[in-house]
Amino acid sequence: MAPGWVVLFLLVGVCGALENLQTCNSSQRCMKDINTFLWEINQDKPKEYAVLMYDAFGKMGSNVEGGNVNQPGLLQQCRSAVGPGFSGQYCQVFLKQGALHYFVGVCVPDSCGEEDVKTLVLDGRLQFHSMSLVPPLPSILSNTSAQEMIMSHCLPDAPEPETSGVACMFVCCVMLAVPLAATLFTAVTRSEWSRTDPTAEFPPLNSGLNFYGTPRINGLSSSERKGSTSEENNRLSSARWCISQRSVHECLQAFSLQRTCRRVFGSSSSIPPRSYSSLNGIRVLSLLWIICGHSTQFLVISNLDNYKTWRQTVENSPVYIFTISGPVFLAVDSFLLLGGLLSARSLLKSIDKAEDKLTLGLVANYLFKRIKRIQPLHLFTMCLTISLISLLQWGPYWFPSMASMMDCKTYWWANLLLISNLLPVHEICVPWTWYLSLDFQCYATTPLLVYFYRLKRNVFAVVVGGLLLMSTVASAVTTAHLHLPVFQPSTMTSENYVLYYYVKPYTRYGPFLIGILTGIYLSAKKDQLLKHKWQAALGWFCCLSLMASLVGFAYLLKETPTYPSLPRAVYQGLHRPVWALTVTWIILACEDGYGGFINKFLSFSFWVPVSNISFACYLIHPVFIILYNGLQETPIHYTDINFMYLFLGHLVLTLVVSCALTVLVEKPFLFLKRSSK
Numbered sequence: 001m002a003p004g005w006v007v008l009f010l011l012v013g014v015c016g017a018l019e020n021l022q023t024c025n026s027s028q029r030c031m032k033d034i035n036t037f038l039w040e041i042n043q044d045k046p047k048e049y050a051v052l053m054y055d056a057f058g059k060m061g062s063n064v065e066g067g068n069v070n071q072p073g074l075l076q077q078c079r080s081a082v083g084p085g086f087s088g089q090y091c092q093v094f095l096k097q098g099a100l101h102y103f104v105g106v107c108v109p110d111s112c113g114e115e116d117v118k119t120l121v122l123d124g125r126l127q128f129h130s131m132s133l134v135p136p137l138p139s140i141l142s143n144t145s146a147q148e149m150i151m152s153h154c155l156p157d158a159p160e161p162e163t164s165g166v167a168c169m170f171v172c173c174v175m176l177a178v179p180l181a182a183t184l185f186t187a188v189t190r191s192e193w194s195r196t197d198p199t200a201e202f203p204p205l206n207s208g209l210n211f212y213g214t215p216r217i218n219g220l221s222s223s224e225r226k227g228s229t230s231e232e233n234n235r236l237s238s239a240r241w242c243i244s245q246r247s248v249h250e251c252l253q254a255f256s257l258q259r260t261c262r263r264v265f266g267s268s269s270s271i272p273p274r275s276y277s278s279l280n281g282i283r284v285l286s287l288l289w290i291i292c293g294h295s296t297q298f299l300v301i302s303n304l305d306n307y308k309t310w311r312q313t314v315e316n317s318p319v320y321i322f323t324i325s326g327p328v329f330l331a332v333d334s335f336l337l338l339g340g341l342l343s344a345r346s347l348l349k350s351i352d353k354a355e356d357k358l359t360l361g362l363v364a365n366y367l368f369k370r371i372k373r374i375q376p377l378h379l380f381t382m383c384l385t386i387s388l389i390s391l392l393q394w395g396p397y398w399f400p401s402m403a404s405m406m407d408c409k410t411y412w413w414a415n416l417l418l419i420s421n422l423l424p425v426h427e428i429c430v431p432w433t434w435y436l437s438l439d440f441q442c443y444a445t446t447p448l449l450v451y452f453y454r455l456k457r458n459v460f461a462v463v464v465g466g467l468l469l470m471s472t473v474a475s476a477v478t479t480a481h482l483h484l485p486v487f488q489p490s491t492m493t494s495e496n497y498v499l500y501y502y503v504k505p506y507t508r509y510g511p512f513l514i515g516i517l518t519g520i521y522l523s524a525k526k527d528q529l530l531k532h533k534w535q536a537a538l539g540w541f542c543c544l545s546l547m548a549s550l551v552g553f554a555y556l557l558k559e560t561p562t563y564p565s566l567p568r569a570v571y572q573g574l575h576r577p578v579w580a581l582t583v584t585w586i587i588l589a590c591e592d593g594y595g596g597f598i599n600k601f602l603s604f605s606f607w608v609p610v611s612n613i614s615f616a617c618y619l620i621h622p623v624f625i626i627l628y629n630g631l632q633e634t635p636i637h638y639t640d641i642n643f644m645y646l647f648l649g650h651l652v653l654t655l656v657v658s659c660a661l662t663v664l665v666e667k668p669f670l671f672l673k674r675s676s677k
Contacts, residue, residue: 033086033112054133058073058105059071070305072092072634073107074105089109092106093106093152095134095149097144097147097148098142102137115152117152164390164409165386165391166391168390171379172380181252182252187258190258260662261663263667264662264667279587281602281604282338282602285331286331286335287614290329291654292322293322293329294621295643298629299643299646303396305636305637309638316555318552323643327486327550330579333576333580340512340516343516366446373670374440376669377665382412385623388627395631396632397630398630407427407429408430411428420437426495438505439512442512446516449516464517467513468510471508475573476572480566480569484501484560485560486572530588542585543586547579554571628650
């Protein structure tokens with residue numbers, strides 16, 4: 001055994017020596033190429049490649065005080081430089097200088113690795129005429145001139161396709177290919193059908209016809225019922241084949257664009273029968289509010305050259321309520337309210353169909369239908385995001401998305417199980433999908449509450465009151481204990497806000513619970529709640545006053561406290577349920593005929609098709625925002641007009657692509673389920 005161990009140690013030593021030798025040779029080549037580049041740029045007439053590389057270095061710009069601290073340089077120009085035996089490689093060095101954190105883009109030979117770049121910067125070897133190419137910020141802009149290196153990162157010219165990215169792209173292609181193939185099959189079948197009998201109509205699903213259009217009796221066509229007893233086995237075999245062919249035909253029809261487009265855009269409402277048409281307007285307006293907020297939020301986090309100016313502007317004026325100032329994401333609570341309302345209605349309707357029985361099988365089917373409703377498009381979006389991040393060429397501001405890809409490699413299962421919001425926020429794959437996990441967790445509580453409602457009203461009232469109280473107290477205590485802010489721009493500097501409050505079911509359950517109560521009331525009510533105009537007038541006054549107060553108090557309490565703050569704790573605990581109550585009032589007033597012009601506006605037919613694709617809009621719009629930000633080579637300057645155009649651009653792309661994803665990915669699974677009943 002001893003000689004074997006000796007050989008093993010020798011092999012390990014040789015391998016280590018070879019690795020060190022390779023690293024050493026790489027560093028030596030890097031130093032040689034760096035010296036060539038530095039010698040060239042210090043000449044009176046340097047060569048073009050050296051000028052391009054020098055010009056591609058990040059340099060300090062104006063308005064550092066306003067937030068323009070990052071120095072990205074020019075990525076594409078760096079990559080276009082070709083020197084004697086090397087090409088330009090774009091890298092970023094992340095530095096800390098006093099209280100300021102920033103990155104600088106550097107252009108070095110492609111023979112240099114990230115450790116070489118750190119050494120070059122720390123040792124001050126990158127110099128032009130005895131001046132550093134990565135100088136510290138002037139002392140007048142920072143309280144110290146000492147730079148601290150945090151990390152370095154180099155972006156390859158062409159990222160190597162990762163297995164996860166390729167696999168995810170394959171999944172996306174398959175999910176899109178199936179409905180397209182079904183569309184082609186349906187078109188060809190219709191053509192054949194029309195050619196056989198031009199006067200016949202193409203049979204819909206569950207039409208009672210076999211695959212060839214022959215009428216069936218007790219599962220068999222009339223032609224199949226003819227014949228002697230000796231032919232019984234052949235007849236049954238033929239019948240089974242026809243039935244299996246019909247099942248395949250039904251599946252393909254369910255996935256075809258002919259059927260999905262007609263059902264998505266041809267329906268009069270996105271809400272089931274006895275529809276509450278005001279819900280369409282509320283849903284779409286809430287969606288627009290969220291898209292507008294995300295269009296701003298994703299920019300100000302990483303690549304805004306006047307972040308302080310933006311923050312000072314939006315924090316002090318309620319005019320900017322739609323661009324992450326104040327409680328902009330109250331729109332999420334509107335979605336939770338609608339989710340609770342529709343979940344209660346759906347379950348109560350299923351119970352009625354099951355002869356007034358709430359069984360475990362019915363509950364399991366209820367939850368399974370929800371999973372089929374959200375998971376296909378959810379998983380498609382997750383795969384699309386991973387593949388884009390993995391396969392596309394990155395820009396200087398792509399680094400926030402790289403962490404998301406790493407999280408997806410490790411925590412993809414949390415999205416599959418719909419528990420991603422229970423993970424630390426920095427570990428969530430495709431971060432904006434936390435809402436789907438929260439929504440499903442709340443959705444799973446509906447059967448239990450409906451059970452208590454049907455069991456005994458007093459017990460139901462105690463359970464509902466206890467849950468609402470616990471959610472309110474949990475929000476207030478968490479806010480007071482962790483000194484959380486209530487004003488949205490401040491939350492971007494408070495990880496605890498998202499980690500312990502914003503995405504958790506125990507702090508966000510209140511609006512969904514109010515939605516369940518609203519759904520139960522609307523399903524059971526036999527008379528109008530409002531019987532006099534003065535009641536409606538008083539209700540509208542209270543509703544609008546509360547909405548304005550919620551926005552106003554957010555501005556009064558905008559500063560992040562350094563101590564347990566009772567006003568902020570009370571506001572945090574109450575403002576989301578109160579918002580849900582105000583939206584509930586709007587729904588009830590519109591249903592009782594006291595909505596006036598607000599009901600006409602919310603029930604406008606234009607909202608219906610947008611409401612039908614709202615789920616796809618929510619999932620896909622951050623992808624466009626991330627792509628836009630990640631492909632930028634220079635920082636974006638905040639002005640109202642710039643941000644308005646960005647929002648409109650993201651919105652148009654979102655609507656167009658969401659139409660396609662709704663009919664190709666989301667709806668076919670729902671229609672397939674219905675056709676197979």
